[in-house]
Amino acid sequence: MNTIKPLEKLHVFSFKGVQMRTFHITWLTFFVCFFGWFGLAPLMPTIKETLHLSKSQIGNIIIASVSGTIIARLLIGRLCDTWGPRKTYTALLLLGSIPVMGVGLANSYESFLLFRLAISIVGASFVITQFHTSIMFSPAIKGTANAVAGGWGNLGGGVTNMVMPLIFSAIVGFGYIKADAWRYAMIFPGILMLIMAFVYYRYTKDTPAGNYDEIERSADQKSKTDYSVLKDWRIWALSLAYAVCFGMEITFDNVAALHFVQEYGLTQSTAGICAGAFGFMNIFARALGGIFADKVGKTYGMRGKGLLLATVLLLEGLGLIMFANAGNLTMAILSMIGFALFLKMANGTTYAITPFVNAKNVGLVSGIVGAGGNVGGMMFGFLFKSENITYMQAFAYIGLIVIAISVIIFITRFSEPKKAMELNLA
Helix, strand or coil, rough: CCCCEEEECCCCCCCCHHHHHHHHHHHHHHHHHHHHHHHHHHHHHHHHHCCCCCCHHHHHHHHHHHHHHEEEEEHHHHHHHHHHHHHHHHHHHHHHHHHHHHHHHHHHHHHHHHHHHHHHHHHHHHHHHHHHHHHCCCHHHHHHHHHHHHHHHHHHHHHHHHHHHHHHHHHCCCCCHHHHHHHCCCCHHHHHHHHHHHHHCCCCCCCCCCCHHHHHHHHHHCCCCCCHHHHHHHHHHHHHHHHHHHHHHHHHHHHHHHHHHHHHCCHHHHHHHHHHHHHHHHHCCCHHHHHHHHHHHHHHHHHHHHHHHHHHHHHHHHHHHHHHHHCCHHHHHHHHHHHHHHHHHHHHHHHHHHCCCCCHHHHHHHHHHHHHHHHHHHHHHHHHHHCCCHHHHHHHHHHHHHHHHHHHHHCCCCCCCCCCCCCCCC
């Protein structure tokens, strides 16, 4: 039997070995999935005009864009445990590319809403990326590896805010009207998803030792996925934390461009650049959360990681309140960068803890915590839907919620993982 083990170090500039090859392919695939998932967001000013959407309807679209992911992430977590991340990712990419490219056929609010709901399943890609990275690296470096992979993948949210308006403008430059240009622009991320489906299936392995069917792991793992883990409060605490960090991230990805257009009178392209700065923080910010969590964990254990998570959540909440009270564009961008830093660090810290809560059910736990992020995004969407609450007020309310969750995390006791519970993937 192949005895290749998880890596003890993360060599970010190396493609050598199945572990590093899988690491780079999985974060790049997640990056592409963000293009498909949020490619419509920076084009919403045009789509709003084309389909004559009201604020309430846009709110429903924001809710739909994250709702399907909640169920999908729970199912995907189970499939990762039993079917394997390689086949699961390939299937998700193939299935998700259909509504991504097909959304251009929508000609009414109702049809657009249904397509947006269907596209939301692409968000389950995150669970596979985190699961696959957890398998490829040892416990000592798992938090850092997860944070870097997740952060570089989330970077797609920033890049799509910048790139999709450019693609849209290029299509308009070829003579197409704006009402059609956004439709053709969505073909681009769909094609990228199909390419990555081939790459993932062809060039990754489920584990360092090989695919599940090659090492006969599938049969062994079916009995190990145990839904009794739902009784563990720590999982729900982490879900709450992820609801207010990643949930806020996907909410902001959805509304940022439209917010900058409406509040500060920017053009669609300029608003996309401003919104893209938020996503670009993922180049390093999420990784910082994972790196700090691993270092804190070596000295102070899981309790230290929990306190770190509570701290960055508190700072995220304060930053959001500052953003909500920004008096001009300059202050809005500066405060946005501030809360983005701590938000993305919270993302990385959360998933530096998640793989250790129940090491025999990493896929299921990752799916539950990941779904929490989308529940948060869905709930926040109701604030932006309300006709009685401005976008600025919504940001302030979310800031207060984040601060409240930081207190819950502070009082939650994250115990040390038992030696016997560590992943045995050889």
